[in-house]
Amino acid sequence: MTVVSVARAGKPRIAAAYAAAVRRPLDGVPARSATVAIELDISNLRKSYQATTTILDGVSLAVPGGQSVALIGSNGAGKSTLLRCCLRLIEPNGGSIHLLGEDVRALDHGALRRLRAQIGFVFQRHNLVGQLSVLSNVLHGAQARISGPRGWFHCMAPSALRDEAMHCLDLVGLADFAGRRADQLSGGQSQRVAIARTLMQRPRLMFADEPVASLDPSAGEEVMELFAELIRQQGLTLVFTSHHINHALRFADRVVALRGGRIDIDAMSASLDARDLRGVYE
Amino acid sequence: MSDATLGGPILRPGVVPPPRLTRPSAGMFALYVAAGGFFLFSLHGSDISVRSFIEGLPNMARLVGEMFPPSLARIQSVGISMLETFQMAFAGTVIGVILSVPLAILAARSLTPHVGLYYVARWLIALFRTVPDLVWALFFVVTVGLGPFAGMLTLVVDAIGFCGRFFAEAMEETDKGPQEALTALGARKSGIVFSAVLPAAMPSMINSALFTLEKATRASVVLGLVGAGGIGIELKVAMDLFQYDQAATIIIGVFLLVLVVERLSSMLRQRILRQST
Numbered sequence: 269m270t271v272v273s274v275a276r277a278g279k280p281r282i283a284a285a286y287a288a289a290v291r292r293p294l295d296g297v298p299a300r301s302a303t304v305a306i307e308l309d310i311s312n313l314r315k316s317y318q319a320t321t322t323i324l325d326g327v328s329l330a331v332p333g334g335q336s337v338a339l340i341g342s343n344g345a346g347k348s349t350l351l352r353c354c355l356r357l358i359e360p361n362g363g364s365i366h367l368l369g370e371d372v373r374a375l376d377h378g379a380l381r382r383l384r385a386q387i388g389f390v391f392q393r394h395n396l397v398g399q400l401s402v403l404s405n406v407l408h409g410a411q412a413r414i415s416g417p418r419g420w421f422h423c424m425a426p427s428a429l430r431d432e433a434m435h436c437l438d439l440v441g442l443a444d445f446a447g448r449r450a451d452q453l454s455g456g457q458s459q460r461v462a463i464a465r466t467l468m469q470r471p472r473l474m475f476a477d478e479p480v481a482s483l484d485p486s487a488g489e490e491v492m493e494l495f496a497e498l499i500r501q502q503g504l505t506l507v508f509t510s511h512h513i514n515h516a517l518r519f520a521d522r523v524v525a526l527r528g529g530r531i532d533i534d535a536m537s538a539s540l541d542a543r544d545l546r547g548v549y550e
Numbered sequence: 551m552s553d554a555t556l557g558g559p560i561l562r563p564g565v566v567p568p569p570r571l572t573r574p575s576a577g578m579f580a581l582y583v584a585a586g587g588f589f590l591f592s593l594h595g596s597d598i599s600v601r602s603f604i605e606g607l608p609n610m611a612r613l614v615g616e617m618f619p620p621s622l623a624r625i626q627s628v629g630i631s632m633l634e635t636f637q638m639a640f641a642g643t644v645i646g647v648i649l650s651v652p653l654a655i656l657a658a659r660s661l662t663p664h665v666g667l668y669y670v671a672r673w674l675i676a677l678f679r680t681v682p683d684l685v686w687a688l689f690f691v692v693t694v695g696l697g698p699f700a701g702m703l704t705l706v707v708d709a710i711g712f713c714g715r716f717f718a719e720a721m722e723e724t725d726k727g728p729q730e731a732l733t734a735l736g737a738r739k740s741g742i743v744f745s746a747v748l749p750a751a752m753p754s755m756i757n758s759a760l761f762t763l764e765k766a767t768r769a770s771v772v773l774g775l776v777g778a779g780g781i782g783i784e785l786k787v788a789m790d791l792f793q794y795d796q797a798a799t800i801i802i803g804v805f806l807l808v809l810v811v812e813r814l815s816s817m818l819r820q821r822i823l824r825q826s827t
Binding site: 355357381382383384385386388389391393395396397398399400404409411412415416417419420421462465466 | 727736737740
């Protein structure tokens, strides 16, 4: 049975330890479990541009280990900004962010780089280096571990690293494409390579910013199923943004809806249905 | 035929297409007039004379007549000078291109480690580019003496001035997505430069480097005129001694050399751009 067919067999499950701790009714916000560590803890996060455009207006969110969280909301609601602020790809204006126990805003350059190495980030666009081979692109996921040219191009990489990159490619079903130029792949294949690159990081937590928004519905469904299944298999915490309400309900344990830079809904997906979430887009 | 017969739809009142041409502002109009006036002034300053040109046509015909058939009397010496010319161009270009890469990284605003280094690199590149190569050749002839080494140094400086600027621009124009992805996964700045920026900029950089080689091949011919080695000195001597048939051999040789370099660089460009790493 392939990875994709396993995913198609049913809705991805959440980590068993967390499932018992956090299932709550529609308006219930999960309490911090005594047994499951909080991996992402955001408090009163604010981000605005030029003092007039407020993107995030006091967002607070705690995500325990093993949980899968979908961030939904209309364009400009602050979903992508929230994820980027967590890794300081965008500097927030206020509030605090604790990621894997680290105070993100207090980290110096080196410590921030080491923290980022533990977080996989799948972007809306695959962001591969088109002129390089698929294998070199996957290998880049290990750059925080391997310094210098050994982590830049597969021809210079140690055999063990090349084998690990091939394994990651195999997990996304693209081992046969290792030697091909990345810009010769389809959109769906490219996004699967981007997922393989994050797996190469050996991440403890995964962010995904509308990972299938640039794909056609069929490819998007396939990539999302594969992605969710890999996350489930590895027991990773996942925070992803999406415009697909059905993806949020199907692939996330918890749905957080943003509206105007604030949290509008925060509830377990099992207690929601699509009608509860459509209002977010009105 | 009236406009109505062309069959366009009748627009409802209030729907008006924009004007075909926009009226320039007073400042822009003054600028156009000034540019036109300066062009006429430049023609005057250049001593343009149609009469002199027409009267000189027989001289041109006589010169071309004396060039043919080209003389092969000094073909061996010309061949050696031609090889020396290309050696200067090739060595100067390769060294110049290699030195341009780190300088271009410092001169790329998004990659430079410090704003001070950015301005120093930009200033150096501008200096190398704006001073003409003949001036650099005179400078290096005085510094290291007559010969091809002075010519090669000139071409190194010329290549840095040209490639430094275009490499930096190519790096700045690369897609920021892969760079953001590598930043997000904890890559070092050097990793981002070498595994995302340089591969993405490489097609443009190869283009610039090969164009530099073509440019250097042409320039190396002229450098000989000031004693910086190569075929130029042979051409100057032949023209000064009115040996136009020997000059014709040199000019045809230069033409063939530049043509071959252009063809080879074009083929190389296609081959390299198809490969992946």
